[in-house]
Amino acid sequence: MPHPTTDIPLLRGPVPLVHLLLRQFVRCGDQVVDATCGNGKDTLLLTELVGANGQVWAFDIQQAALERTAQRLADVDLLSRVTLSATCHERLADLVSAPVSAIVFNLGWLPGGDRSVVTRPDTTLPALHASLKLLLPGGLLLITCYPGHAGGDTETDAVLAWSRDLDAKDFHVWRMGQQNVREQAPFCLVIQKAAHHHAA
Template identity: 45%
Template sequence: MKLQRVLQYAQHLLISSVTNGDTVIDATAGNGHDTLFLANLVGDQGQVFAFDVQQQAVEATTNRLTEANLGHRATVILDGHENISKYISTPVAAAIFNLGYLPGSDHAIITKPNTTIQAIESILALLKVEGIVVLVIYHGHEGGKTERDEVINYVSTLPQKYFHVLQYQFLNQKNDPPFVIAIEKVKEK
């Protein structure tokens, strides 16, 4: 067996949870890689909702989907992930976050703990049993450690009767390597 890198493991978790026809969320669209990955998983009957606060990210994601001829499978929204509940009310099979900043853009524009936790709460309310929320946490930037700590504190309090919370990381890597937190819904409240 070979250990999967962080992004490979995040994709593995999504593949295990998403089937054709599902509704899923990319809470941080960024350059559109996860949105495209999810669009391939949900099929023509499914729907991806992708959120980002930067016009540059919305355009990059839309372009990536258009180039792959999968634009019809996704709705790309210029808004913060804390507003997910304004756009989605149907059950969700999975969601992914890449916390931090948009690569190749202004590093001062970062995800924030309060809006991230609000988004997680909204998604957990919509999440199907056996659905998953994957957080890829990049924390080696200004504000990153604060967000990392607050998110870990929040997910650590989720009741184990309803949610399993996993942390996947490499302990011997230097320079604040990213890691995954995965939340699986195991039972309805």
């Protein structure tokens, strides 16, 4: 008997793919980071996955993003599991106090927000480098790249170049995106720290 369509995740664009991977890898009690919380959808999923004994750190430089995220969490009584920080993800290594199992970056701008406020390579690359050090062996760094907006192509090129330089013995790096879409469509980079690895 075929599954009802409501039970099947539709993999249109990179975000549902990111969520599918998070559901596979994040466990109750884990500690995780949403480095760009935006409207809070990734933060909410992470909060549900880590459960009452887990911890989520969520970052954004825009107050509107933090307010939307806080409201989304408060609506389902999960705000207490999350530490929201009104700061750039460049500082996440200063504020996250423990090894984590997953870190999510959704680059670009805040959906529905000011499109002139975007993530930039000069802060994104240090944050990604710091993320590798925070990850537990086997942990995931998930990066959704948006090459199609002004500045997004430069940031995407910088992130891809950075990821290509990671040692294949220490990190498993995958580029995952739809083939039958425009060339500048968003895609996801999946970086897993090797199980034997103990320091980035």
